[in-house]
Each structure stands twice: as structure tokens, then as C-alpha cells.
Amino acid sequence: MKARIKVTLKNGVLDPQGKAIQNALASLGFTGVNDVRQGKYIEVDLAEANEGRAREQVERICKELLANTVIENYAYELVQ
């Protein structure tokens, strides 16, 4: 089972990299870009086949390492 994990900055946390991307888009002539927020996408291949147990494991993986919950949120989906 695979976990597709997205780690994003919480609302209200300044995202200077997102701002830089937004500025670069403007300089490339893309108009109407109101805001850019960037984050991470991580794929984890799990040996676990049971969805409940996989979910439990992914929760711990996210909390203990992949996301710093002081500034980041995480979301994920499990796929076979």
C-alpha cells in the first residue's frame, strides 16, 4: 500500500518561498496569480496491507518526522 502525503504550511505562517514563486510568475507575465503557497509531496511505500493499520502508521510517520506540526499540516491518501 502506498501513502501519498502532502505537507503544507499552516495558514498564517509566512511562506517566503511561495512569495518568491509568485513574484517569478508575475515576471514571466502570468497575471492574476493571487497567492502561491508551496509545500512537499512524499510517497511512502508500505508493506502493510490493512488500511486501518496503514493509516495508523502513516499518522505516526507524519507526526514524528515528515511534518513539523508547529508550522505544517499534513494530509494523505492511501492507494493500493
Add this chain to the structure above:
Amino acid sequence: MDACVVVFPGSNCDRDVKVALEAVAGRPVRMVWHADTTVPACDIIVLPGGFAYGDYLRCGAMAAHSPVMRDVVARAKRGTPVLGICNGFQVLTETELLPGVLMRNASLKYVCRDVRLKVEQPDTLFTSHYQKGEVIRIPIGHGDGNYFADEATLDELEAEGRVVFRYVDKAGNATAAANPNGAQRNIAGICDRSRRVLGMMPHPERLFEPMLGGSDGRKLFESLLATLH
């Protein structure tokens, strides 16, 4: 004062801080490899500057979970003082020995220059030889020094007198212009509740004797020596 310096793959200020500690304490410093599971008996553990594990994922995140850090955290909780400088500060926040997180500099640029710091709290074993409110000159060199914590945590740090160093101008004012990285409330260094764990972005070991261009960092090591002997 017997000191141990933890060396991670990617640490690059480990020897600098060893030199400073040995010069001030007059005793050999032990280097402890990240893969070791225990830190030898000592009076203080130092987490040096650098880019541990290449700062992969987030700065300090991988290092915080390295084998040696389990023992460092356990020892800190039993009262052994821990000093985290720059990358070491980032590691301390990732282990949650210190609150908050060091984010990418607001400018997105790596900043390497001397800054002025105000010593807000001389009542820690790291700062006892400084005067309250003393303005000192210490170098920084980092891309992720933008201290962030939620408002409640920041208020708690202030109320408990745990903001130890703040970025200021020459006159000692914590202005936006004097803030090199966007850190909230110009925070450059904080301690934990026990006041025995200190994290700071600036590098006191880089200005600990006149030959290096200044010695404002020396008093930090002398403070430690005075308490830890």
C-alpha cells in the same frame, strides 16, 4: 568543565567550538559521533553549527532522530546542560527540547555577517558573565534562522524570561532593520524552562578571541566555566 561536542555528518562548526571550549576551559573536549548511542559522562553537551544530514526534509529534522540524540534528550531532561548553536538550535527545536521552529530566512538569502545582540537574560549558566542589556557583536551564518512560534508560545517565552538573546541595532533597539532573518520579536536565542538548554543562531565561538576580530563570544564560554568548573 568536561564538554562533549556531537558531530553529525554535515556538521562544520564542531571543531571551532571545540577550540573555543578548550581554550577557555583548558581541558580536552570529547567529540561524539552521531551514530553513538550514548554520550560520555560530561558537564555540558554542545550541538554545533553546520548542515547535519544536509538539512534534508527540514533543517535539524533528521539529526533530531539520530541515535545519539535519544541520549542527549534523556540527559537534558535529567539536567545536563545543552548548548545548540545555529544548526544545533534547529536540532533542539526539532527534538522539542525547545519550542518553535527555525524557518527559511524571510529574505530567502543566506546571511553571513556580524550582528548586534542584546543579552536579555544574564541569569542563565550560559550568560552569567554578561550584563543585563549588554549589546554584543557576534557573527551569524545561516539560511534558516527565522524563529517562529505561535503568539501564545512567544508570550510564554517572554513572561518566563526565556528570550536570552535578541537582534538589536547598535543602540540596543530591536528594530526591523536589525533583524537579519525575520525572526519573530527579533529572537536570536532562547532557553528551556530549566534554563539549562540554550539554543542560539549566532556563533559565539567565531568571535571568542581578539585574533578572530573580537571576543564578545568568549564570555559565554567563561560563564559556563564559572558554573561548571
